[in-house]
Amino acid sequence: MTDWTQLLEQAAGKLVESTTNSAPLSVPDSRRLFHGRGRCFAGLEQVCLDSFFPVLLVTLFEPYANESELCEALWEMVAGHGYTGVAVQRRYRPGAPVEWVCGRPLATPVARRGELRFPLTFARQNVGFFLDIEPGRRWLEEQVRAGNGELKLLNLFAFTCAFSVVARAVGELGIVNVDVNPGVLNRGRENHLYNKLPLKGIKFLQLDALRQFNRFDRRGPFQLAVVDPPTRQKGRFDVNENYDHLLRLLPDSLAPEAELLVVLNSPRHSEAQFRDLIEQADKRYRIVTRLPQNPDFPDRDEDAALKMLHVSFRHY
Numbered sequence: 001m002t003d004w005t006q007l008l009e010q011a012a013g014k015l016v017e018s019t020t021n022s023a024p025l026s027v028p029d030s031r032r033l034f035h036g037r038g039r040c041f042a043g044l045e046q047v048c049l050d051s052f053f054p055v056l057l058v059t060l061f062e063p064y065a066n067e068s069e070l071c072e073a074l075w076e077m078v079a080g081h082g083y084t085g086v087a088v089q090r091r092y093r094p095g096a097p098v099e100w101v102c103g104r105p106l107a108t109p110v111a112r113r114g115e116l117r118f119p120l121t122f123a124r125q126n127v128g129f130f131l132d133i134e135p136g137r138r139w140l141e142e143q144v145r146a147g148n149g150e151l152k153l154l155n156l157f158a159f160t161c162a163f164s165v166v167a168r169a170v171g172e173l174g175i176v177n178v179d180v181n182p183g184v185l186n187r188g189r190e191n192h193l194y195n196k197l198p199l200k201g202i203k204f205l206q207l208d209a210l211r212q213f214n215r216f217d218r219r220g221p222f223q224l225a226v227v228d229p230p231t232r233q234k235g236r237f238d239v240n241e242n243y244d245h246l247l248r249l250l251p252d253s254l255a256p257e258a259e260l261l262v263v264l265n266s267p268r269h270s271e272a273q274f275r276d277l278i279e280q281a282d283k284r285y286r287i288v289t290r291l292p293q294n295p296d297f298p299d300r301d302e303d304a305a306l307k308m309l310h311v312s313f314r315h316y
């Protein structure tokens with residue numbers, strides 16, 4: 001039987017921290033309360049816990065004998081903090097089904113980030129908002145605020161367009177969101193409308209970022225770009241086979257001076273390998289820094305963690 005003590009202690013501490021840091025009567029931002037996948041907690045490597053107030057989402061990547069004991073303990077912990085339910089996503093089952101195990105179901109859970117809201121769907125493996133890449137969203141906000149004159153952002157592998165929402169919330173820049181999946185792009189458009197953000201100057205293009213590059217490269221030049229591909233998308237993209245090619249194509253769409261956020265979510269590639277891939281793709285790329293990890297996602301091995309690199313491009 002699994003000992004849940006470390007998980008419950010971590011979650012309880014972060015709940016208190018979130019409550020303390022939130023303004024009176026405000027709703028706490030969404031965050032990861034426990035990250036087992038970073039292999040910092042022996043025996044708990046296949047479980048994660050996310051707070052999307054007023055619900056908790058427990059994600060299990062393999063079966064545990066006493067899952068129900070964990071859920072009941074979590075429900076007892078959070079019910080007094082205004083939470084209304086606990087859901088479990090079992091990623092080890094086909095389709096990654098979600099079951100509401102305590103409290104009552106919430107039809108439309110929402111990720112909260114300051115004043116912004118992102119409706120989620122628990123009917124899919126990826127619920128619609130990634131918490132680990134928050135340092136990248138903050139980086140983008142800083143770049144938009146610091147931009148002089150008219151800016152354009154290229155958001156590749158846009159998913160539900162959270163980067164686009166964050167950028168538009170702080171500036172009136174032009175944005176091109178590219179993703180091969182029309183469903184997530186529609187959700188991205190809805191995310192902007194949900195936050196009452198104007199869509200003028202924002203494009204949502206259903207395109208293959210690699211194979212249909214010439215369909216969006218002329219919409220630039222882009223002073224900002226976010227490149228955040230899946231590690232492997234069957235028949236579409238594989239970091240081992242396609243990332244370097246995409247990075248070689250990208251300069252054709254960039255302004256003479258551009259800032260990029262280049263992301264790799266593969267535990268099998270080290271930071272050094274990622275840096276080599278970027279630098280060999282085009283000599284005009286210069287790696288400025290690796291962004292810090294989201295502290296809610298501790299990892300025993302920095303090379304295995306999400307890698308977010310700020311890269312400058314100079315067309316001379």
